[in-house]
Amino acid sequence: MRLTIIAFSIVILLFNCSQKPTKKRFKAHYTHLAPVVDGDAKDSIWHAIPYWNTEQYTWINNVNSEPPAADFSWKYKLAWDENKFYVLAEIRDDVISDVHPDPKNLYYQDDCFEVLFDEDNSGGDHEVSYQAFVYHISILHDVLDIDTEGNRVLLNDHVEIRMDTLNGTSIWEAAFDIYDEGYISTDKSNPVKLHKGKVMGWGMAYCDNDGEENRDHFIGSHFIPGKDKNVTWRSADAFAEVKLVE
Structure with a gap:
């Protein structure tokens, strides 16, 4: 009986260890009409989605305090069609800063909007x-990631x-x-075609810098x-997921 219990316990332990978190x-949400990327929320799809995502988690805290809502908060909506994935984000940030003029140098220490994609969700x-791709988007609209040689490269043509x-609130709209x-x-690699039911690795983040040399917070x-x-810049295992629905 004791051996049976031990064997059963080992099976349960191995099963739990094999399960991904x-x-x-x-x-x-699917859109029949692609939104115009012009930095506002007037497109029909943004009105059709009845809710905003608002959760935020502090991934890095360099000032030993959580950002108050007046310093940073966000809400965002997600959409897709066969050709593009769309993001509308309304970000409250009382100080917008880009103190490193070279877009390939210390870009993550400036105010920086990040969107993460793992197309096949394989981690x-x-x-x-x-x-996977981690698009670091500067307030000057430069889009950066790291290539297969470990070099920092601009991928502005991907987005x-x-x-x-206006008054400390930024509307980010992206395709x-x-x-x-x-x-x-x-x-000339071709983008993949998207379809209903597809699940991708995904996430979003923001580097918040209030005018200093280094960012204050990294929020995900x-x-x-x-x-x-x-860890998201190097491992897609730390991504969340997004499902493409009607």
């Missing part, structure tokens, strides 16, 4: 591969982006091409377990 899953390391700011792991930067869309939460 449940990831936060977002929804992106894994992507530090020097296109297994149509517009940011408009992303989605590429799979076979993307070749020196070739979902909870990341463990002490080291600055």
Whole structure:
């Protein structure tokens, strides 16, 4: 009897160890009419989606205090069609800062909007591969990631982006091409076609800098377990998910 209990316990332990942690899953809603990327929320799809995503988690805190709502808060909606993935984000940030003029140098220390994609939701390391993309979007609309040689590269042609700011609130509107792991930067790689029911690795983040040399906070869309939460730039295992729905 004792051996049976021990054997059963081992089976349960092995089963639990083999299970992947449940990831936060977002929804992106289908649009028949592509939104105009002009930095406002007037398009029909943004009005049709009845809710905003508002959760935020502090992944890095360099000032030993959580950002008050007046310093940083956000809400956002997600949409898609066969050709593009769309994001509308309304971000409250009382100080917008870009103190590093070279878009490839210390871009993550400036105010920076990040959107993460793992096209086949397979996870894994992507530090020097296109297994996943982490688009770092500056307030000047430069779009940066790391290539297969470990170089920082501009991928402005992957994203149509517009940011408009009024009284400390910025409207970010973006249309992303989605590429799979076979993307070749020196070739004319084609984006994948999207379809209902597709689940991708996904996430969103924001680097908040209030005018200093280094960012104050790094804020993300979902909870990341463990002490080291600055991991999405190198591992898609830390992404959440998004499902494409009607």
